[in-house]
Amino acid sequence: MKNKSPLISVIMPAYNVEAYIGQAISSILNQTHKNLELIVIDDCSTDRTGAVAESYIKKDSRVRVFYNEKNSKEWFCRNLGIEKAKGDYIAWMDADDVAVRTRLVKQLQFLNKRRDVDIVGTYFQLIDETGEPIKNHVNHNFFRGMLTKPYTNDHGLYLATIPASYLFRRAILSQFKKPYHRPVVVGTDTDFVFRVMEKNILIYNLPEQLYYYRLHDGQSTNQRNLTFMIISLVRYAVDCRR
Numbered sequence: 001m002k003n004k005s006p007l008i009s010v011i012m013p014a015y016n017v018e019a020y021i022g023q024a025i026s027s028i029l030n031q032t033h034k035n036l037e038l039i040v041i042d043d044c045s046t047d048r049t050g051a052v053a054e055s056y057i058k059k060d061s062r063v064r065v066f067y068n069e070k071n072s073k074e075w076f077c078r079n080l081g082i083e084k085a086k087g088d089y090i091a092w093m094d095a096d097d098v099a100v101r102t103r104l105v106k107q108l109q110f111l112n113k114r115r116d117v118d119i120v121g122t123y124f125q126l127i128d129e130t131g132e133p134i135k136n137h138v139n140h141n142f143f144r145g146m147l148t149k150p151y152t153n154d155h156g157l158y159l160a161t162i163p164a165s166y167l168f169r170r171a172i173l174s175q176f177k178k179p180y181h182r183p184v185v186v187g188t189d190t191d192f193v194f195r196v197m198e199k200n201i202l203i204y205n206l207p208e209q210l211y212y213y214r215l216h217d218g219q220s221t222n223q224r225n226l227t228f229m230i231i232s233l234v235r236y237a238v239d240c241r242r
Helices: 021-029 049-055 073-084 103-113 140-148 170-175 188-198 221-241
Strands: 008-014 036-042 063-067 089-092 119-127 167-169 203-214
Touching: 008 021, 008 049, 008 073, 008 103, 021 036, 021 049, 036 049, 036 073, 049 063, 063 073, 073 188, 089 103, 089 170, 103 119, 103 167, 103 203, 167 170, 188 203
Parallel strands: 008 036, 008 089, 036 063, 119 203
Antiparallel strands: 089 167, 119 167
16 A cells, blocks of 8 residues: 655635635645645735635635634744644745645655755746736846856755745754744744754755746735845855855
8 A cells, every 4th residue: 555645734824815815725726746734824804815715615625714813914824824734744835826736746755855855945936916927027137047046055955945935844843932933024934044044954945936926016015025035135144154
């Protein structure tokens, strides 16, 4: 008898993304890796985000939806999702993005091969509100250069990562009291990446485009620019450690 594939818990914080969350949820439920659970944390949305998410419960028993009593921001949603998760692997997924069908299976295959690596991200494509690729964004050339010539540390591991695309071993969380322990509105992922690096937990970025990161008017300026800031800060941190 073949061993059952491991359970992956995909955690999806959501706030006022009714126009996009359906596509985000579908992209996870349609993954080629089937043994997963999708945990949606609605952060007191004022639109139909929660209703859209709940509509998928009737279609797929792998979906679970939770509601915050008050708007508590992404750091709280991530921690809550981890508390609710049942899997040995945790994956992040933003509620306005899209995952390629083979994202999780390829990340899991890599972690199975590289036992020294605990976190793996993927390359990505910027998309607009309609899902069309963004080719002339002010930072597009910067991204393209980094993703075709990945920055490496002394282990040869790619550290120019997008935290929203992470899949990681749940076991590493035992090294943290709370993965997201500081109630910050902007920079939660950056803070997490730095704390991971301080623990010498190795991160790898699969050199394959498996994630679509959406830019849209519903995001704040800080949210839109956070991805670019994360990459710059991680590169700076690697330089400092050399």
